[in-house]
Amino acid sequence: MFQNAIVRTPCQAMVNGLTEADLGKPDFELALAQHADYIDALKACGLKVTVLEALEDYPDSCFVEDVALLTPTVAVLTHPGAISRRGEVDYISAAVRKHYKQVETITAPGHVEAGDIMMVNKHFYIGLSARTNQAGAAQMIEHLQTHGYTGSTVTMSELLHLKTGISYLENNHMLTFGEMQSHSDFARFNQIAVPAEEAYAANSVWINDTVLVPKGFPVTADNIARLGYEVREVAMSEFQKIDGGLSCLSLRF
Numbered sequence: 001m002f003q004n005a006i007v008r009t010p011c012q013a014m015v016n017g018l019t020e021a022d023l024g025k026p027d028f029e030l031a032l033a034q035h036a037d038y039i040d041a042l043k044a045c046g047l048k049v050t051v052l053e054a055l056e057d058y059p060d061s062c063f064v065e066d067v068a069l070l071t072p073t074v075a076v077l078t079h080p081g082a083i084s085r086r087g088e089v090d091y092i093s094a095a096v097r098k099h100y101k102q103v104e105t106i107t108a109p110g111h112v113e114a115g116d117i118m119m120v121n122k123h124f125y126i127g128l129s130a131r132t133n134q135a136g137a138a139q140m141i142e143h144l145q146t147h148g149y150t151g152s153t154v155t156m157s158e159l160l161h162l163k164t165g166i167s168y169l170e171n172n173h174m175l176t177f178g179e180m181q182s183h184s185d186f187a188r189f190n191q192i193a194v195p196a197e198e199a200y201a202a203n204s205v206w207i208n209d210t211v212l213v214p215k216g217f218p219v220t221a222d223n224i225a226r227l228g229y230e231v232r233e234v235a236m237s238e239f240q241k242i243d244g245g246l247s248c249l250s251l252r253f
């Protein structure tokens, strides 16, 4: 069960966030409203939410999930592959250190963005992407092993981050999209296949037996509800325009 979450208010510069999506520029006011609703959803799941201030110098800084990995006992500050995002790490550090005594770091030439990391019980799957390299993954696995966890790398070629295409919903259930559906690493899980037209919903988040699902993907929402979970939809259109998924907007621990 999770008790806490950390989020960061989107800055006005978020309209210029990194993106490969061809969906136009975000509407900043609508993004703020969607972010507020996201915070409400976290609170409805029973989490105490720390809201950090906007960082105007870092357009993508609302995607806090990428700059730290939080486990039950240790936090690891990452070293993002995206150069424009590296400075975000210093700003998340203080908030993380308030909650964790044990804090490790990833250093160059290692790159890690924690959107590439999926926790399944005490094991962490680490996607090798344009943002997370082998050196970074190796450092991460070493830190995890020091603290009693295990880690392994996952090859991938089509997705921005590992969790863009896969989400663990606990109880052996896993949402999978595209290349993740035929990946041997995940064959043993009960896979809920996300159809191509709902690809964005492959990034959904289990929080204390509620699953947050982006709004507008009814097939996936229904499939998750059928597993017995409470489903809460959250409008994410403005974050989707800059390639941000539901999980990226918070650190949960």
Ligand code: CIR
Binding pocket: 017, 018, 019, 060, 063, 065, 066, 082, 085, 114, 115, 116, 160, 161, 164, 242, 243, 244, 245, 247, 248
């Ligand atoms: C980026 O490209 O870094 C941001 N525009 C989106 C980051 C989304 N984070 C994630 O999927 N974990």
